[in-house]
Amino acid sequence: MLTAKGKYGLKALVHMSQMQPGQLALATEMAAANNIPKKFLDAILGELRNAGIVQSRKGKGGGYRLARPAEEVKVGAIVRVLDGPLAPIPCASHTRYEACDDCDVETCQVRHMMLDVRNAIAEVLDKTTLAQMRDMDGDVLPLELRTA
Template sequence: MLTAKGKYGLKALVHLAALEPGETTQASDIAVSNNIPKKFLDAILGELRNAGLIHSKKGPGGGYALAKKAAAIKVGNVIRTLDGPLAPIGCASRTAYQPCRDCKDVKTCTVRLTMTKVRDAMSEILDTLTIADMLAAPKAARETLRAVRG
């Protein structure tokens, strides 16, 4: 499940992706525009900066900007950075495997096998989508709606 931290991080990155090249914005602008608590956003932006996804500039004309092109930032990477592994349970994780205490045979556990499929499906989608795709999604939806309405 995507946490508020992950959701807000994605919203912040989409906000930054909408800026003109070379433009920066303040955390307070991101917070107000996306209805994100400012203190929480500051912590999220710090994690995104440490992960190399954004950079910040202090002083006049400073603020936040993407450190990479929006098309190079995979949604799955952002979620893993902020929320941890995608797997719904620890025993289905590729990067943070944790065996269950109650499991007698990991190789035949039907719950683990099912959750591994869920993890794989989520990963296939989230590791394909980029922040640029997220930014384009509302525009594409509006265009589709216009075409349907004629």
């Protein structure tokens, strides 16, 4: 599931993707504008930097910016970095697999279905770029129906 960490990270990245080229975003501004606890955001930005998704500059005039154009960054990449392998429930992951105490993993139908669900999640998130997510304007209609 998308945790608060994943959600806050995505919001911060949308924020950065709206900056003018060459401009840096301050952590305090991003925290205030998106209702994110500042300490938590600092930790999130640190992880995004380690993963090569954002770049930072320290000191006066410092801040954060995207390491690559928003058109090249897939939402799936961000979520995997912040929340680990995409998985709707803990047992539906091969790499960060956590077995349930109360069921047999080989025969559990719920797990099998959730493995399909995770693939569907991955497909959507890997198809969507940060730029596309930024440009979703909160309209209730899905994108493909809006032009009609």
